[in-house]
Amino acid sequence: MSIEQENELGEPTYGAGKSKKDFSNANWKISTEGSHYFRILPPFGSLSKSGRYMQYEALHWGMEASNGWKRVFPCVRVKDNKTKMVKQECPMCLRIDAKREELAKKIEQLKKAKVDFKAPEAKKMLQPLNDWLQRFNVQRGFFLNAMSPDGKIGRLYIKIKCKNDLEIAISKLVKDGYNPVGIEGVWLDFQRFGLGRDDTTFKVEPVQETVDMNGVKAKVVKTHKLTPDLIAQVKASSFDLGTFYTQLDYNSVQALATSGENNSEIVDSIFGVPKTSASEVTEEEDEVPVRAAEPEEDIVSATSKMVNTDANMDDFLAAFNAGKV
């Protein structure tokens, strides 16, 4: 039995690639350039058995409850991993695809008419569609339980690009004999370079400390052991990432996707009527980017702060011109 199993924590597996209800915990994302230090925590809750310490999510944004709360739900598009064929469509994705097509057509029209995209008449034509696409953004990335240097335990969101770099760092550490996400884990430095959608890169490296070894200064990987006290804290404060978001059934997603932009009645009927006023939510927006509406009912709300704000119109046009859209 491993030290993780003895402590009723999942044993992390490397290279593979609802719930705790205390939503007052920290939620982090790597949104600024430079270093961000975290210690990833062992698999928890429904992920323990599989050893997964990361959970992939494709989250649909843009739905608003009657009090202004943002309601988020996971995409229901199901693809066959081998053939990449879509086995079940997502009505919301189809609606987004149609809007993208509409925008692409308008851009094509403007190009044909040789209108500068930055000209006021072009912006007037494109902005509403771009705003819509930003509101109904799909946030794709991975969530992990992590600890910050000040000892807080919370949920860390990383983009797909960053996850790839994390896996490279993890596999190097495993090769060197570390168990970076285990009880005797490692501090990691998540470095972000650039802020734009296309020019952002990440690098993840173990934090190194200088130690004195018989008078010789040496750099070693900074490890972090979860003591029994810390293990108790980790178990009390980790999120069950596998069940964090409410999975909606196909019909509910279809109802949301086909109900227009001012559909808070339908949003309330699917997610539940909020019991708290919007002003109380706003107060916490800066500190708590994702929060629960009514945790006992497993309903999750979040502020727009978590939306990928990287995507602006200039980025979109640059991507379009580069043939990426």
Ligand SMILES: [Zn+2]
């Ligand atoms: Zn979808």
